[in-house]
Amino acid sequence: MKKQWLSIVLVLCMVLCMVPTTARAEESKTCELKITVGVNGLTGSAEGATFTFQIKKAINEVTAQYYEYGTMTVTVGADGTTGTNTIAVEEGKYIVQQVVPGDPIGEYVWYSISYTGGNNESGPQSVYGNGNSTEFKVYNTYRPASETKVTTLPITVTGYKADAKIADAAVTTTEPGIKLSYFQFMEKDSAGDWTSAPLTGTFKADTEYRVEVYFNKLLGCDYTGLKKENVTVNGVEADAFETTWSGFPYNKDYQVIRGLGKPEVVKTVESIEITKQPDKTEYMAGEDFDPTGMVVTAHYTDGTTADLPETGYTIFRGTGLMQGQTDVTIQYNDGSGSSNIKTYQNITVKPYVGPHAHTYGGPWYADAKSHWHQCTDSACPDPSGSTKDLASHTFVWKVDQAATTTQTGLKHEECTVCSYKRSENTVIDKLSDNGSTGNTGSGNNNTDKPGKDDSTKSPQTGDSSNLIGWLAALFVSGGAAIGTTVVSRKKKYNR
Structure with a gap:
């Protein structure tokens, strides 16, 4: 009985011990x-x-x-x-x-x-x-999953040119059964020995280089058919192809060596300048810079120059020009978007002025047919477009010099609105003994055609000298009639 109780107690103890252990484990x-x-x-x-x-x-x-x-x-x-x-x-x-x-x-x-x-x-x-x-x-x-037979190895070297950074050069292949694992550039020293070219340096135009490429076997690939004549670097057969490489770099199965000769000298843009000013250099605030007429010339490292196309440079700070801004930036476009080769085009940016309001009140403008008013503001952007009050002339004759019995006179036609003159220095005939003239002209003419001289002897309106002549003649005739009547009456009276 005691053994049974001991067994029960032992089981209970084990259960009680397990519960907090699980709880502690979770916590x-x-x-x-x-x-x-x-x-x-x-x-x-x-x-x-x-x-x-x-x-x-x-x-x-x-x-x-x-x-x-x-x-x-x-x-x-x-x-x-x-x-x-x-x-x-x-x-x-x-x-x-x-x-x-x-x-x-x-x-x-x-x-x-x-x-x-x-x-x-x-x-x-x-x-x-x-x-x-x-x-x-x-x-x-x-x-x-299936074995691949590798029989060719085309290698491409990019970035190999004079003054280019060695670290930026790349070596790649398009052969799916090859995964290049390491490459290095070697340079030939003055003694003719090959030494490793430092990655921190640049390719020198007067130095010969070669590239060494290494790769390992890939699982599932068979390289037994890969021979030197089928290994190329930039399309040229490799100088060496080692299939049992054991030196540095270690743990590489294959080595490819190819001499690259001296790097190509590629001229680059050294600076740019504006050799022809743009047509417009004065702006109002808010306008955009207009490069029309501007010529940007590039100076190259080999001493040559060439004008750049519009795509050869980028204009910065050229939109929404600000009052007081004195220039825009012209930056050479090398394709990277981060070129530091730039120059500046000077401009003048004045305060913004709203639409022009025409002002009138000045003299009449006229030609042979019409007269009109136009804006009197000297800053008007379109004087000819501001025309108003356009109308045809209305002419009348004006006497400049009255005719006498001994001398001809002068007259002209003049617009009653704008005083435009025509038919100037038209001759008025001398007065006849009875005070009339054969050519006095018309007194009012509203057409565009000059008035015609009248050959009749009747007085003309608008010619005051002829009117005076007729009045004088009338006065003399009246006096003579009165005199005749008086004399007749005296004679009758005397009888």
């Missing part, structure tokens, strides 16, 4: 376990590929006994070669083991796996609390 999950997967052997990207891992925790670190703690999936990211994921765990010692083989990626199949510190699983690592993170790294290697 202590403040550590972070990270798994990073690397993928190699591909010529393309492994983005989106997933790998599943079992996470095991040590029960007894002394006896290296582990139990399955959980699982986690890692997905390769946008870089196409690595993926990372994390999980919160409690403190302790862990190992991770990938579920293999990995899924195929494109035309490649999974080949092998390696862990940091292990073979078929990772080496054990301790994970500590307080937010610490422990990383496990796993590497997966892939190979082509």
Whole structure:
């Protein structure tokens, strides 16, 4: 009986001990376990590929006994070669083991796996609390599903020109079965020996260079048919092709060497200047700069010059000009958008002035047919467009010099509105003995045609000298009649 009670008590104790342990385990999950997967052997990207891992925790670190703690999936990211994921765990010692083989990626199949510190699983690592993170790294290697025979190797070198930075030069290939792993430029010294060209330097125009390219075998590729005559650099057969390379750089299977000769001297723009001013250099605030007529000339490193097309330069600070702005920036366009070669075009920017308001009140403007008013403001932008009050002339005759019995007179036609004159110096005939003239002209003429002289002897309106003559004649005639009447009466009286 006692043994039964002891058994019951022992079981209860075990249960009670397990409950707080589980609670403490849940509360202590403040550590972070990270798994990073690397993928190699591909010529393309492994983005989106997933790998599943079992996470095991040590029960007894002394006896290296582990139990399955959980699982986690890692997905390769946008870089196409690595993926990372994390999980919160409690403190302790862990190992991770990938579920293999990995899924195929494109035309490649999974080949092998390696862990940091292990073979078929990772080496054990301790994970500590307080937010610490422990990383496990796993590497997966892939190979082509079918063997690829590589028989040609076209290599392209770019950026090889005088004064260019050596670090900016590039070596590439389009052969899918080749993944270049290392290259270096060598320069020939004065003794004729080849030495490594420093990456911090530039290619010198008077120095010979060669390029050395290295690559390793890829899984699933057969290179037995790759011969020197089929290895080219910029379209020219390689000087050397080594298939058993063992020197520096180490761990490389193949070496390609090709002499490049002296780099090409490429002239570059050294400075620019404005050799012809634009048609317009004065603006109002808010207007945009107009380059019409402007000529920008480039000066090259070889001493030559050439006028740039409009696409050869960029105008900065040329839109929405500001009052008081004195210039715009003309920058050489080298295609990079960051050229520091520039010059400046001087301009004058005046305050903004609103639409012009015409002012009138000045003299009449006239031609042979009409008269009109136009804006009197000397700053008017369009004087001829400001015309108003346009009308035809209304002419009358004006006597400049009255005719006498001994001398001819002069007259002209004149507009009654604007005083425009025509038919000037028209001759008025001398007065006859009876005070009349044969050519006095019309007194009022509202047409555009000059008035015609009248050959009759009747008085003309508008000619005061003729009227006076007629009045004088009338006065003399009246006096004579009165005199005759008086004499007649006297004679009758005397009788």
